[in-house]
Amino acid sequence: MAEIKNNEILPSWNPSDVERIKEQSDYLRGSLQQSLADIATGSIAADDTQLIKFHGSYQQTDRDLDADRKKQKLEPLYSFMIRVRIPGGVASAQQWLAFDSLSNTYGNNTLKLTTRQAFQFHGVIKRNLKKIMQGINDVLLDSIAACGDVNRNVMCTTxxxxxxxxxxxxxxxxxxxNHLLPRTTAYHEIWLNQKLLVDGKRDEEPIYGxxxxxxxxxxxxxxxxxxxxDIFSNDIGLIAIGKNDQLEGFNISVGGGLGMTFTEPGTYPRLGDIIGFVPYDxxxxxxEEVVKLQRDYGNRENRxxxxxxxxxxxxxxxxxxxxxxxxLGYKLEDSRPYKFxxxxxxxxxxxxxxxxxxxxxxxxxxRVRDEENYQLKSGLRKIASLGKSDFRLTGNQGLVIGGIRDEDKAEIESILKEYKIWPKYKLSGARKHAIACVALNTCTMAFAEAERYLPSLMDKIEVILDENGLTDDDILIRMTGCPNGCGRPYLGEIGFVGRSPGKYNMYLGAGFSGDRLNTLYRETLSEDEILKELKVLLARYAKERNKGERFGDFVSRVGIVGYQSGIKEIK
Known part of the structure; x- marks a missing residue:
């Protein structure tokens, strides 16, 4: 029976099993304590694999080893990914040093900078989960709400x-x-061993329910x-509008999201619609009201x-x-002019x-790690140890070393040169802007490689770029191991989405400023087929483009792919 709330008739759903798990979880507790204490397995209980996401972690296996371990009658090699909630991706030098140490002690010796400006630790085994969570808390950060059915890490140009x-x-x-942070005390009880509940008082979630x-x-x-x-790929995107260096407020877009499922009709990537301007205050x-509308009207039957x-x-x-x-009780103001x-x-x-x-x-x-001729992790550790900068993650898996005083710049630059971090060898415009999700070997949803494969594919693409005089041209290339969209492939001027090992769907034609989706161009291409297509496409682009024309605009203009409309404004 439909529920009536706020004089609105809300939809009625046949809840999915995940809704049952949340309903019965006692505000995200479930049986996580018991799962963590079970030393007979490296995994946690099935229901808890859903709940632990809200605490900022995913259970994974090493998929490279799954088949061999099965033959040996061993359970999969389970480990956990942990994601830190860090709005805007700004970390102090102390926090960077702590994460560097935690990744060596409990992880796989690398740090992953994500497309949501967050840190990820990979390869954490179950018995070390509490230790690493406590280590994160020791530097005044946490992982709650970094994953799960809640608002996740809030991104911002920083x-x-x-x-x-x-x-x-x-x-x-x-x-x-902070405003949208879950209010449950389960996180502190489970990971930090704190008993915060007063006798007779239980948790409540005033925003989420x-x-x-x-x-x-x-x-x-x-x-x-x-x-x-990439604000238009978000459920809520806020475009900062300023006057005389003062931030007046935001144009707000709603309804962005890039995930889709090959086998599920009616799933698709979508860019947000601009619905008006919101004063800062x-x-x-x-x-909050947009979040509550999604809480009340969102589909709880088909995830x-x-x-x-x-x-x-x-x-x-x-x-x-x-x-x-x-x-709200009032109308939104008309959106204000802006340009990306x-x-x-x-x-x-x-x-x-x-x-x-x-x-x-x-x-x-x-991926922050040390390689033979590129000591990125060690060099950044040495810079952090100076305490003369902070570290700001970008939404494109990059890093900004920030807040450096004029008198400290030369010292930091000398360390960057010592560890061969910067200035780095000449990078093509395409490589500088390329994004790849983690995919294999740890992501449970991946059909194909991405992070481990795209660098070698870029080596071959760069040969084609050089042949056509396009080495310095900025071209957006995105690759994911599945269609869920974590690496934002549908906003790549060239997008690759994994279909099976070594096979990718190829998409073309997104807008360079993130305001237009790309279009499916070819399906299930091998590497040889990808390179064959790009040889033709990039040669045409070099010869036929208009002055200043971006690759995505070119392939749309000449009809190589159909033109996708951009964002809409809802009056």
Whole structure:
């Protein structure tokens, strides 16, 4: 029977099994304590694999070894990925050093910088989960709500050399993150051994309710002309609007999301719709009401159709906006003019209006590790040990070493040169902007390689680029091992989505500033077939493009792929 709430008739669902797990979990506790204490297995109970996501972790296996272990009648080699909730991706030198140490002690000796400006630890075994969670807490951070059916890490442009609006925008990212944080005390009880519940008092979730959201929820802030957080791919995107270096508020977009499922009809990537302008002081209220609308109207029956984008398309964008304004008790203002020019990172030294320096660094696919001729992890550790900078993750798996005083710049630059980190060997424009998700060997959803494979594919693509005089041209290339969209492949001018080992669907034609999706061009291509297609496409681009024309615009204009419409504004 449909529920009536706020004088609204809410939809009725036949809840999925995950809804049952949340309902019975006692606010995300489940049997996690018992699972962690069970030394007979490296895994946790099936229901707990859903609940642990809310605590910032995924259970994984080493898929390279699964078949051999099965033959040996051994259980899979289980481990856990842990993601840190860190709004805007800004970490102090102390936090960086702590994460470096934790990754060596409990992880696989690497740090992963994600496309949501978060840190990930990989290869953590069950008996070390509490230790690493406590280590994160020791430097005043946590992993709660980094995964799960809640608002996840809030993204924000945080390179202060790019705009005087960064500090105020970053503060809003932190405010949103704190405001939408789950109120359950389960995290502190399970991981930090704290008993916070007063006798007779139980947890409550004033924003989320007992079963939280139907699916994950993502929010990002961008400051024009830089769309380096790809805001239109988020459930809520906030475009910073300033006047005289003061942040007045945000144009708000709703309903973005890139995940789809090959075998599920009616799933698709979608860009957010702009629904108006929100003054700075009203932003938290508007964001909360959008979240609550998704809580009340989102699909709790089919998780593959449970994101906000499907809720909006089911209700209709105009009706969704009307519902929002009804709950707010006022109408949103008309959106204000803005212009995005790119959604990539800015590299090299830049000075902010405060006089401090910021260095944008390329980190291939966000993997911080030491290699024979590229001691990235050791060099960054040495810089962090100086305590003269902070570390700012980007939405493109890059890193900004920030907040550097003029007198400290030379010392930091000498360390970068000593460890062969910067200036790095010449990078093509395409490699600088390439993104790959983790995929195999640890992601349970991957059909094909991505992070481990794209660098070698880029070596071969760069030969074609060089042959056509395109080495310095910025071209957005994105690769994922499955269609779920973690590496934002549908916003690549060239996108590769894994179908099976060694086979990829190829997409073309996204907008360079993240305001237009690409289009499926070819299916299930091998590497040889990918390179054959790119030889023709890039040669045509070099010869036939208009002056200043981006690759994605070119392939759409000449009809190589159909033209996808961009973002919409809902009046």
């Amino acid at each position: 390179n202060e050399s790019l705009s005087p609006l960064v500090p105020a925008a970053y503060q809003m990212a932190k405010d949103i993150s 007992k079963t939280y959201l139907p699916r994950k929820f993502k929010i990002a802030i961008a400051i024009p002309p830089y769309n380096d957080t 009203n932003t938290l209220e508007v964001v 593959k159709k449970a994101r906000l984008k499907y809720t909006i398309d089911r209700l209709g964008p105009e009706s969704f906006k009307e519902l929002l304004e009804k709950r 020019e790119s959604n990539g990172d800015v590299f090299g030294w830049k000075q902010s209006s405060s006089g401090k320096w910021f260095l944008g660094l390329f980190v291939e696919h966000g």
